[in-house]
Every structure is written in structure tokens, then in C-alpha cells.
Amino acid sequence: METLLPLMVGSLFAAGLYFILHRHLFKVILGLILFGLATNLFLFVVGGLTRGGTAIINKHEKVAVEPYADPVPQALLLTAIVIGFGIQAFAIVLIRRVYQTFKSNNLDELRKENEAH
Amino acid sequence: MPSDLLLLLPLLIPLYGALLCLMFWQKEKWQAAMAGLAQVAWLAGSAFLLQRVWVQDVVSTQIGNWPAPYGITLVADVFSALLLLAGAVIGLAVYLFSLQGLDVTRRRFGYYPLLLLLQMGVSGVCLTGDLFNLYVWFEVLLICCFALLSLGSTKGQLEGTLKYVTINFLASGLLLTGVGVVYSLFGSLNLAELAVLVRQPTHPNLPLLSMASIFFLVGFGVKSAIFPLFFWLPASYHTPPIAISAFIAGLITKVGIYTFIRLFTLIFVSDLGFLLPLLAILSGLTMLVGVIGAAAQTDFKKILSFHIISQIGYMLMGLAIYTPLAIAGSIFFIVHNILVKTNLFLISGVVAERYRTFSLKKLGDVYLEQPILALLFLVSALSLAGTPPLSGFWGKLMLAKAGLTAGNYILVATSLCVSLVTLFSMTKIWNEVFWKPKAQSLEKKLTRAPVNLFRLRQLYLPVILLLVFILFIGVCARPLVQLSERAANGLLHIENYTETVLTNNNTRK
Amino acid sequence: MAGTIDWVLVKEIISCVFILTGVIFMLIASIGLLRFPDFYIRMSAITKGATLGLGLILLGMGVYFNQPGVMLKVLAIIGFTSITAPVAAHVIGRTAVQNRISFWPKTNLKEFEDYITKEHLEQPINHDKYTEDIKEDIRMEMGGGDDADNG
Amino acid sequence: MFYALLIGILAAAAAPLLFRAIGRRVVVPMVLIALLLFVYYCTFLPQVLQGQNLVEQYSWVPELGINLQFRMDGLSLLFALLISFFGALVMLYASGYLHNDRLLGRFYLYLTLFMTAMLGLVTSDNIFCLFISWELTSISSYLLIGFKQADKNARTAAWQALLVTGLGGLALMAGLILISISADSYTFSGLTEQRQLVQQHIFYLPAVILVLVGCFTKSAQFPFHFWLPNAMAAPTPVSAYLHSATMVKAGIYLLARLNPVLAGPDVWHYALMAAGGITAVLGAVLALQHTDLKAILAYTTISALGLLVTMLGLGSEYAVKAMLVFLLAHALYKGTLFLVTGCIDHSTGTRDLQKLHHLGPGMKYNGWAASLAALSMAGVFPFIGFVGKELLYESTLESLLLLAVNFIAGVAFVAVAIIIGFRVFWRKATDKTQLQHKAGFKLYFPPLVLAGIGLLLGVLVSSVPSPLLQQGARAVLADETAKLKLSLWHGFTPVLGLSVLTIIAGMLVYSFLPAIHTRVTALQPVYKYGPNAVYHKLFEQFLVKAKAFILWLQDGYLRSYVMYIMLFFCGLLLFTLQRDTPGINITDRIYQLQEVRLYELVVLFLVIAALVYLLGTRSRLTSIVVMGLIGYSAALFYILFGAPDVAITQFLIETLTVVIFVLLLHKLPAFTYLSHQFKKYKFIAISVLFGSLMTYVMLLVQQQAIPSELKKYYGKMSYMEAHGRNIVNVILVDFRGLDTLGEITVLAVAALGIFSLLRLNPEKGGKP
Amino acid sequence: MSILHVTLIISMIMLSICLLLNAIRFAIGPTLPDRITAFDLFVANIIGIIIIYTELTDNEDFIDVAMVLSLFGFLGSISFAYYIMKITK
Amino acid sequence: MKLLLIHIVVAGALIYAYFRQPGALIPYTALSTALLFLLLIIFLWVSSKFYNRSYYRKLPKLFYFLLYFLKELFVANLKIAYDIVTPHYRMQPTLLALPLNAKTDLEISLLANIISLTPGTLSIDISEDRSVLYVHTLYVKHGDVEQLKRSIKDGFERRILELTA
Amino acid sequence: MRTIIFATAIRYLTPVFLLFSVYILFRGHNHPGGGFIGGLIGSIAFVFHVLAHGSERTVNTYFQLTVFHQNRQENHSRTKYVWDLVGANTWKRIQPFKSASWQFYILRVRPAYMMATGLFIAVTSGVVGLLRGQSFMAAWWMEGEIPIIGAIGTPILFDTGVYLLVLGMVLKLVFTMSKE
Ligand code: NA
């Protein structure tokens, strides 16, 4: 799986980016979520994969016994997931508000207030 | 005061302030009072911290008493304390401005707590000594920016925030992946330990460090709006009310640059032969593109927004030259720019408060109608353009001198040309907003807006406050120059930093 | 005799039986999901199969671990699923009816006509709302109008 | 010397306040302060004349070599006296000239600021101190040129002056830095001592070029001369003070100051002579084509500045003397003439030569002043102008070319002198110009004084100015033994012949002037290619191109931004990867594939299939269900590789996201058909590139990963010290609790932000 | 390899097949409620996989995940139903 | 039936207390704990005869109900399984309008859920006046709808009402 | 959604979910779970409730407390009065509605306050370390263990803060959105 998971995560990245490059607001949300998911999985995959052994100390032991998964990437991942959730929720609401205000789901039509002018 | 507490105050004060604001959610006046208290306390805390690092060079504490590479480190050196202090000053100024310069609805909808939490994020970024923790604080800062930028949900704000959110989300993703890469390759998240590890020439993963650095280069590059990653900035910074954009524009990109400088002097130092020329090119292009963008604008706020980018180029320039003087120049420039940029935004806000527009075409005659404001603007603008002996000059001089000494002639030439165009833009604003007579057709419409002179005067207060600081660091440049040099020295000679962090004695029991 | 019985083996065998039965139920449910002709039949037949299968698998695990804590959790999960699964099935089924998802032509709807008139669901069943069938897409491509969308 | 400057600055700051308090009487204190400064500088005379250099030093920013270092020698004192004296007169004059202006307070602010800056410039010993003053003069000049801010021409001219001198200032800064680096010294005195180092350093040539650009812009040398005539949009006292007498001479001053440091190599001399010569001739020629008095004066000023630069370039002792004398003479007569022109303008409302006739009877004091100054300008005995011209000719006798330059300029000066000193005031004409106002004391006294001094100094040339000028020459030449004995009468020499010839030629030219003026229109096309036109063309083109460029780059499309960013990232990553990576061990990878379990493979397949499906579906709800599917699959992977906490969180978050979607979905955009239409393949390519790079990085990092100490430490301490068996949770709440604190802050802020996004609508006056 | 182990592996394979079958139903739809049902079953399958995995690795920590999933897995379907009702009413 | 909950809590607490003391005689396994638990519940149930007669009567009914339900569950599941794996469909889907005796929310939803949980039947909706439950069912024996309704009413509804009464 | 079946099920399930969430919160230190997960579970329980009953009903049921109050009469003994007050606010909650002499106040638990409280608890649990002269977030554990919950210390307090914050956050979102 060490070999295959990166492939999957890579495709998630690619799909996420592809959707973000879309001009449809809703697809952009999907893209953001996919990208976030891919980022989290990246962290997980890169942090090392251990089958089965959780980072929880057995009730008969006082210290963790190998093999156990590296808890650090997991902890980072948890934090990142939560942060990502907050930001994604905000993004979703934002996009909904944009849609409501501009009455358009086409990002290109938002260009009317072009920033460079 | 113990160093532990000093390091924590910049985090805890805004947090508790924000909490109090949340508790008084229904009472805007109380919120304002709490926020004001927190601002003053933050300023005091930062000042104390700076004083402490001036004496001790580096102070650090271990969160939760866990020893250094295992627990999270908070660490302050002159650089971080300096940035914090500058942030605290503009925080106070923006707060004062918002009392009269921001509509009451926005104030009721969480402006104060958001601003405070944003400041907490800034403190976190400046003080943390841990790579992942840095990411976390950056996210705190970002989400506060999101919320503040969109606060009010006007059309422009929404569109700007959408771009801001999307691009910064991508950048955060890259940062997070970068953190993962660094952790896997080097097995640590503590900046000080990483700094030691990457300086071991035998470390097996050293060749991959520059690959890892790309994630941070692009990630923090986006956050600090360097070329070609800056697009979100001109798209969003001009959209919210001034009390919001002034703080964000003044501080946040500089925090990005702060991190940039911190990481690329502390950790990503194994491949400077590749990075420095790259940074030099990027900084030159950043300056140029920013200034060209500004030259093309005809809106007060948009001009200022594009100039942020161009000045980011200057800050990056010091890093690209990578000598003590150059980095000191960058640091000086950062501090100067935080104050001046905020002040210019605030001034644009005062102008708009009276005339209800930011358009250069519609404005005019402010020179006659608000002479004090004109003076305040002129000094700030010239400071930005680097006219001696105002604050901008010193940074420019240090950078130019360092660049010429180090042989980066093209970069210096670019920076000087850019500074000329900056002068052009600033005087363009002066010509159009202050000198030019108002168009007759618009005159009636504009003056019909009722003017509360008392309110207007109160808006001058923060501008004057900032101007005092600007004049101080211009006319009495020596303290800041010394501080910058100390800071730069600390950045280039990290032994003190790593030693303080890794042998911190407040560890377990 | 008791000494010669390998209790661990017995435990494992019981566990195996439970698990295998459960998995087979689940597999059948999945096949059914694929095979059955209309939404309601799939709904009423399948999710319950899965619930039963899941319950059996869980019991198998509970037997295997043979710990009170695990068993408690197993029972809790079974309890939870047997409350949530029918509720979910009901909610979705009701929604489907309300939205005129068509019944299998052989369905006897005699007693249901009453309901249909009361809830004003007499109009011809409109599939478009929930289908992205290819024809619709082609129409969109050609005409550039609105997509076959659920909203 | 520093306190003098401080007084100046304070006076400047006080000016508007005083104006508010005492109205137009503000002129009294301002003039007094200028006079006070003049007197103060006079007190240096005895010591300076004895050859002493007075030094004053305060520490400012020693880290950068910038200190408040002042030095008073002959050259500085000459300029300081000129500036302060002139300042007093101009301030007096200005109160008459602008007597109804409600911004008079600000005028004095700018003017006093300028005067102070100028004094700082000429008394600084530290090169950066000088630079600071230099820039301040540019700024105050900008404010003064644009003083009539309602006038578009004034604004444009001010802007042009600022930008041109600003460009020069930056070049100068670079040049000064180079010089300071090459000799590691920041003072003129230090640099003079280290001149060998400077001249042998590789920076010498670029430094000279940069310094010259700085000085040439300031002193309006070709090709940067064009701003000066435009700057005549300023009120006349400003033109007189800044643009003829003082500021434009700052460049000359600096060249003179740097002469001991940089002179020697040919490039210095030839560059100065070339630029100065061209400027002198060009100014002379252009002066004769105009009919606006101020323009005429401006071009002759340019010409005179050119002569000064030429002389400095010549560099001989004689030339330096000539330069100093001519500088003094020019300041006196040109200042007078400008002030008189101002009076004319003030009294008649016009400055057009062709409309001004026989003004003398109406404004006789001014007429006298003009005539006296004109005589000096024409170089008539016994005015100081005569002495200057004699010296000029004398120093260029050896070079025919320079002599010609001198001659041409001299002829033009004579012609212009006749115009102003005679034609405007005294030539009888049938249609006498009517005066609207009568010029008061404040308007005629200052020019009269200046003109009188021009005469006086000429007469007393050997006793009064000579010693000071000698000290000045010593400073310029860095030669303590240089002698400058001036006398009014040298006897009948060839030079005298040349002077006479010049006057005669000038008269001839004057007589042809009407003809020239009528032909001038024919020359108009030529100016299209002049530097002024180039400036405007550049200015406009820059704006147009900048706008086009930024519209192209910052095009408003989110996806182009994302695309640029990602391309940049991919490019850099590719570069580092192809350069540094140890490569991926393929056999290892294939071997690892044996470990793959079927269920893992199936879930993996499902995720990929779901992605493909997602790309194709156009229903929002289906997309959301598919997203849920992908999220749950990811969570399953978390479980399979030992991360139950993460998995639970992922499940719950996924569920909540669905809920949020659903709660908001009916107001979310429907999938109206929006294809990528164009550039679709480009986007696919970028996405695939990005995805594959990330895959590669993951594979690489997995292969190179090293075991972490943190894992062991946490495994050991989690239960023993932190009382928790779930290490992940212990990390979250204890080992790395600060992360979690930040994380929950993010959540709180997100909630606040969402709340305000949904509820706050300022247009409708929302309430919390 | 014990009987249990073999059984578990066979079960895993069968559950994987279930996943695939669900995916097919998901893909062909044709209506949204069909997809939601498929998703429901998918969740049940995942719970099954988790349970088997728990037994396979002898690590009871994973049961908690199954517990949470069994409690909240159906929120997804409920939400969709809620949404459909909301837009059609 | 609240008493059942109380009994369960009491029994649980007793078992917890018992196993916490060191050197418990009975091995701490699921089976033994369950047996112990059952024993306790039965004891408590018997004791309830003296203070809560209705609970004393209802508990066995609950037990029978559960057994009945499990039997139905299995039978129906097998029926459907057979239908799935064989090529022909034996089902005749029918929508029943089941008149309700159940009145309270709890009763109605219990009934509806039990019906839904049994394979082959699905509660679609309840009429506005709460008098009819619409059930989608797959197998109607001999096409006799009324008989099916009666069996549901006799089977599930009656038992539920008995329990909640 | 006007369906009795769903509504009833949720009515009975919500307390179970909430209990479960608290259980998950406290066992998180030793098993999978913890403040964040617990908070999410608790909030999802309320989400269900909102979906089934509407946000107003949810607020009325779980986020407001009616406090009953009565002025003491002359003939009322002090003990009896207090006893009555306690009774009216605990087990006899319905009765006071029927009597005119009782007044009532409605106390509302706003999600924003819940968030603020959560954050406050989390930070303050860290400050305990500072107050004890150690560094921020230095843990402080009580002696002994409590059944089910386990050892009690500032990290648990911290996790409780997280729990409350997450609960408040999701509730804030859901209430805001459902009122849209
Ligand atoms: Na946890």
C-alpha cells in the first residue's frame, strides 16, 4: 500500500486542483474539499504507514510496544483536519453568499469588479 | 516578570480580550472597552518582551514543561519581538480608528474579537519555535483574515474574500504537506533542533532539503504575496472597510515575510547557492510588478494595495542578499512598512469618511479643506517613497548599500527605480486627491454627505499616533537600526537561538 | 471430558459461524441491491439484510473477544443500528414517495391511491428530477440551457 | 551649525501657525530668522577667511556611517551666505507678491524648509547628510512649484521636477554609496584624504556616472534640463530663489565639493565639459526663441549652469576661480531679474515680451534694478558680471571650442540683458502697457538691493568677495595654497576685446530678435524629439503599458491566479527534484506491492472510480454523496493504518460537512452547464502534473524517511508522565496542547465568520 | 493459519465484493434515493470491514470507530432526505 | 418499563463492584458476566412481584416479543435471500394501508420501526390523522391483503400495545 | 420533516447521543475519543434534533432553562420556602405554571457563550500551570481516579474546553444556517 496510496493521493490532488480551476462555484467547493482531503492523506502517508498497531498503550503495559503507528503525524493530522473543517465550512458559506449576492454561479461573471482597474 | 509569562502574554492577552468581547456580545460599548484594554496591554507586553530580548538576546519557554524537541517551544528574539511591537502599535492605532471609522453593525458583529484573535495569531506566528505550530497559528491568522475581510458581506468584499480564501487555502495545503515532508525526512518539528540537524553535513536527507524548501517557499510566498504568487492581494485588500484593511494590509503580509526570513535563515540554508539567486529574481520581479500595478491604478486603496507587493520585494531583497546589513535592512524595512502602510490606509479612510469615495478622479481639494490631513499624508507618503530622513530611507539605504557591497547591482538598480515609481504613485495621490480641484459636477454631491467634524477629528488621532512613531524611527533611526542589526545578527548566527531553546531549563520537575 | 474441550477453538468456531453467516447476508443484500427492480423493493429488502448481517458479524466478534466491555459495545452497536436503520429507511422511502419516484409496474397500489390524492402526488411521475440521463446531458450540450439538476 | 538648521526647521514648522495667529505680518519673523541665519553665518567669516575649517559633529546613526557632521569652509560659507541672504530678501518679496494668498503660511513653511535644507546641504560634511538635504530640497521645490495647486500646469511641472530630480537623487544615492564603499569613509574630508582609493576602485566609473546623473538633474544639465523651464509655473519668488540662485546650484556645489575626490581621471573632466558645453549652448539658443520673460530667464539660467559645469570640468585653477565668481555674479543678477519679472507679472498680468512696452515710468525702481542687473549680466564694466566674464574667457583661452561656447552664451546673455534691462522698461513705445497694480516696497526693494550688490561687489571686487572666493577655490581644488586675487581691471587684454566683441554681437542678435521670434514656429517639430517630449511620451506610455500589463496579469480570473501559482510550484519542485533526488527504488516498490490486501485494493479502486465519476457527474447532490464516499474511504484507510482517532474525526467531519451542504444547498448554485470550454486541456495537464509530482514526492519521502525520536519519547512518556494511554490524545491535549488551542480558536473564528456572513448585511442594517 | 484467520480473510474478500456491488448500484443510480441507499449499505459494509479488521488485528480500539459510525452513519441519508423535502416543498 | 432500565443499571453497578474487588471467583469474560447479569435481572424481576406487578407481568412478554421479532427477522431475511439468489421474483409488492390502534408517538414509531426493520416491509408514511400506516410490503400470502394486515396487527401491534400499556 | 417516526426516534436518541458524547470525551485520554470527537458527537446529536424538530424546538428543549421564582409570603417558613423553590425548579417543573403567584425567567444558553466558555476553560486550564510557577499548560493531576472518567487533571479540563467549544461552534453554525 506504500506504493499505491501515493497514487491515490496524487489523483486526489489532481482532481482537487482541476476542480479549483473550474469556473463553476460549486465545483470550486468540491475542489477545495478534495484538496484538503488530499493534503491530510499526504501527511498521513508521508508520516509512515503501520498496519493495525494503534498508538494506544495496552492496558497491561506502561509504555507503547512496537509495532505502533507514529502518533505524531496522527496528532498533526487531527489538528489539520479540524482546521480544514473550519475553513471549508467558512468557504462553503462564503460561496453560498457569493452566489446569493451575485446571482451567478459562474466565477467569470464575478470579474465585473475587476481588481486591476 | 519571568520570561515564561512574557512570552505568553502576547498570546493570552488578545485571547482573553476576545473572550471578554464574546461574553459581552450584545454590548458593543463594553466590547470596545475590553478590546481597548487588551490593545494597550498587548502593546505593553510586547514592549516588555522587546526590552527583555534586548537584554537576553533570546528567551524561550517550553509549553507544558515538556523538554525542547518534544514539547512546543515559544521563543522570542529581537526580530520577533520587534515585529510584535510594530503589530501592537498598529493594532492600537487601528483600534482607535475603528471607534469612529467603522460602522456600528460591523463592530457589533464581532469586529473586536476577530481583530484580537488575529493579533493572537500574529503573536503565535512570531513566537512559536515549532514548525507545525507555526502552521496552526498561520491558520488562526488566516481564518481571522477571512472573517474580517468578509465582515459586512458587500459585493466587493465577497468577491475579494473568495479569491483570498481559495488561494490561501491552497497555500496552507502546501505548507502542511511541507511540514509532513520535513517531519519525515528529519524526524523533528522543533525549529531549533531542525536548525541543528540541517547543519550536520552528514545528514542523509540533506540533499532533499531544498525540495522540502519549495513547499515553504511557495506556501509562505503566497502568504507574503511575492511574485508570482501575489494575485490574491490586489483582489481583496481594497474591498473591506479601512479599519479592517488597514490592519491586514499593514501587518499580515509582513508576518509572511517574517516567517520567510525566519525559515530561510534557520532551516533552509543548505542550498543557498540556488535559493539566493532565485530569491533575488523573485524580489526584483515582485518590486517591479507591484509598482507597475500601482502606477496603473486610479483608486486610493488600490494604489496602496499594489504597493504592498512592491515593498514585499524590498523585504525579500534583504534575504536574497543575505548579509547582516541586508537582513537588517529588511527588518528595518518591515517595521517601517508596517507603520507607514497602515497609516496611509488610515488616511485614505479619513479621506473617504469625508468624501465617501476612494476614486482619485472624484476626489480633490483635500489640501485646502483638510490641511492637517494633507500634512499627515505627505509625511507618510514620502516616508513610503523613502525620502530622507524619513523612515523609508533608512531601510532603502541599508538594502542598497548591502546590495552594492555584495555585488547585486541589478537588484539594487531595480529597487532604486522602483522607489522612483513609488514616489511617482505617492505624488500622484497627492496631486489628485490633495492638490487637484474637485470636479465641479461632483462637488455638490460630495459635500452633501453630512460631516461630523468631531468624529473626523477623532479619526486623526490614530493617524497622528502612527505618524509620531514614523517620525521617530525616521529622525531617531538609530535605535531601530541597532535593533535590526541585532536581529539580523541573531538570524545569521543561530547558536544562541538553538542553545537557548534546546537547553531550556524549565523542563520537567 | 471437560478438560479435553479446547474452549478457544469452540469460541473461534462460534465466532466464525456468526461472521460467515453475517457476511453472507450482507453479500446477498448487496446482490439484491443490484438486482431488484425498483427503489422501494431495494430499500425494504436490502438495508435490513445488511443490518442483520452486521449484527451477526458483531456478535461473532463479541464471542471472539469474550470480554464484557467489547460485548457491551457490540450490543450497543446492534441496538443503535436497529434503531437508526429503520428510521433512515423510512425517511428515505417517504421522501421517495413524496417525490414521485416510480414504483415497479407490478406493484399493487390499490390501497395507496387514497394517500396519493391526499398528498397531491397524482401527476405523472417525473424522473427528470433525479436522473442525469444521457439524453438530458446531450440536450444541455446542444442547447446550453439548464442542466438536469436536482435543485 | 546644527542648531542653525534646527532653528530653520522650527521656524518652518511655526510659519503656518504664525500665519494663523498674526496673518500677513508673519513675514516679519520669517525675514528676521533668515537674517539671523545670515548674521550667524557671517560670524564664521573671520575664521574661514584665515583658512580654518570649522567642524561640528553629532552622532546620529553611526552604524550606517550617517552622522550629523558639518564643516564650514570657503565654499560652504559662500553658499550659506548667499542662501540665507537671498532667503531673507525673497521672503520679504514673497509677502508682497502673494499678499492676498490665504496659503501664505504654508508658502513660508515650504520656503523656510527649503532654505534650511539648502543650508544643510552646503554645510554637511557627511555625504548622506548632504543627500538628505538634497532630497529635502527636491521635495520643497516640488511643493513650491505646485504652490498654485489649482493650476494643472503647475501640478504637472511640479511633478516633472520632482520625478526628474528624484531620479537624480536615487542615482546620487547609489553613487554616494559606491564612493563610500570604495573608501570606507562617509565624509567629504575623509574621502578627500582617501581619493586614491576612490579613484582606483572598480566602482569609480559607475560612481562618477551616478553622481553626475544626480548633479545634472538637479542643475538642469542636458539632457535633464527640460524640467527647469516648466518649473517656472512656480510663483516668481520661488523661481528666483530656487531655480536660479540656489537649488539648481546645489548640483554645482556638489560637483565642486566632490571635485577633490573625483577629479583626476579624464572621464570626470570630459563628462563635465561635454555636458556643460552642450547645456550652455543649448540654453543660450533656446533662450532667444522665447517671448515669455520667465522662460527666457530660465533658459539663460540653464546656459549659465552649463558654463559653470564646463568650468568645473576644465578644472584648472583659473577655471575654478571663474566658476566661483561667475556663480556669485549669476546668482545676483539672475535673482534680480527674476524678481523684477515677478513684479512685471504682478503689475501687468503678463510676462509676454510682445505685450510689454515702456514699463519704466510706472515702475522705476524695478526698472533701475533690472537695468543694473542686466548690465551685470551683459558683463559691462564695472559690474561683477564683467569680472566673471573676463575670468571665463581667460580660463578658456586655450581651448577654442570652450571659448566658442563661452562666446555664444555671452552673446545670448547680452541679448537677453538688453531685452530686460532696456527694451521692456525704457524703449519708447506707442502702446504703453497699462499697470494694474503699483509695485510696492516689498516688491522693488529686494531686487534693488540685489542689483546694487552686484554693482558694489564689482567695484569692490578685489577687497570684499575675493578673500572668501579664494577660500572657496581652495576647497574646490583641495589645494591650501591656491590663490585667488581678483581685480576689476586687467588692462587692455585680448580678453577685454572678446568682451567688447560679445557685447557688440549681443546687440546685433538683439536687433534680429523679432525676426527670430516670428520664425520660431518653424522650429516646433524639432521639439517633438526633445527631452521634454521624450519625458511626456515615456510618462504616458508607461501608464498605458503598465495598465495593459497589469490587466493582463491580474486579469480577475481566480483560475489564472491558481494556475500561475501551481505552475510556479511545479516548476520549482521539478527543478529541485531532477537535480537532487536520489531516485526511487523501483524494485523495493514492486516488492512492497505483495503486501497489498484485497480490501485495500478495492477501497483504493473505489476512491479512484469515485473521482472519475465526480468528474463526470453534473448533479450537485450526487457530487456530495460521492464526496462522502471518498471521505469515508479515506477514513477507512486511517483505520487500516492504525489511526482510529483520525478515522472517527474524519467520519464525523464528513458527516457534518454533508449536513452543512444540505442546510445551505438550496441556496447554493445549481449546476447550470459551465464547461471549461477553452483551455480545458491546459488545466488537465497542470492538474495531472501537480498530482504526479505530489505522488513522486510521497514515494520519495517514504523511501527516505528516518525514524523519529518523538515517537519513542511520546510512547515512553504518554502513560508514565502524562497519565494517558491514547498517545494521540495525550499529544493533542498535553504534549502539543498549544496546537489544539490554536485549532479551536480557528473553529471559534470560523463560526463567528460564518455567523456574520449569513446574518450581517449592512445595507439592510442588520442586528446581531 | 487458523480457521478463524481463513474465515476472516474470506469475509474481507466478500465484503470487498459487496463494496464493489454497491459502487455499481451507485453508479447506475438511476435516482438519487437509490444512490443514498447504496451509500447506506456502503457505510454498513465499512462497519463490517472495521469489525473484521478489529478481529484480524486483535485490537479492540477500532470498535469505537464502528460504534460512532453506526450511530451517525445515517445522518448522511437523513440530511439528503431533508434536503429533497426542503426543495420540493 | 422504566423499572427495567433501573434494574439494568443496578445489575450493572453490582457486577462492576463485584469485579473490581480483587480475587473474584468467576472469570471476567463476556459469557460469565452475561450469565451473572441475567441472573441478577431475573432475581430483580422476581422481586418486582412485590412492588411493581405490571412490570412483573410485562417482562416475559417483552422477552417473547423479542424472540418473535428475531424469528420474523430471520424468516423474512431468508425469504428475500432466496428471492435474490434465484432467478425468478416471487414477490408481489403491495402497498398496505394499515389501520392503527396505536395512539401515542412512541407506540406508532415503535410499530413503524419494527415493521421497517423486518425485511420485506417498509413503513412509508402515516396519514395526517394518525389512523393509517402505509406499508410497502413484498410478500402477500395468496394475495390476501387483509390477512396480512391482520397478522401484522396481531403480531407486532398487539404485542407493542401490551408492552406500552 | 413532518414525520412522527423520525421525530420520535430522535427525541429518544438525543439524550443517548449526548451521554455517549460525554463518555467519549472522558475516555479519550485512554481510548479513541476525546474532546473534539466528543464535541462533534454531541453537536451532531443536536443537528439531528434540529433536522427533526426545527431549531426553535431544539433551543426550547435543550438550551433554555425556565427558572421559577416566588416571593416569600409572611406565613411561609423560610425552610419551606427554599424547599418549594428547589422543588419548583427541579422535580415539580410543571406545577408553577398553573399557579399565578409564580414568576419565571428564561435563561438561554447561547452557542456563542458556549464557545467562549469552552475557549476560556481551555486557556485557563493552561494558565493553571503558569499560576503554579511552571510553564503554560504544564499539567496538574489530582490524586486518584474516578470510575469511568479516569484520572482528573488539567489536560482533561482542557479537553472539556475543546468539547464545549466544538459543541458551541457546530450549534452556532447549524442554528444560523437553519434560520436562513
Ligand atoms: Na482523541
Ligand code: NA
Ligand atoms: Na483536536
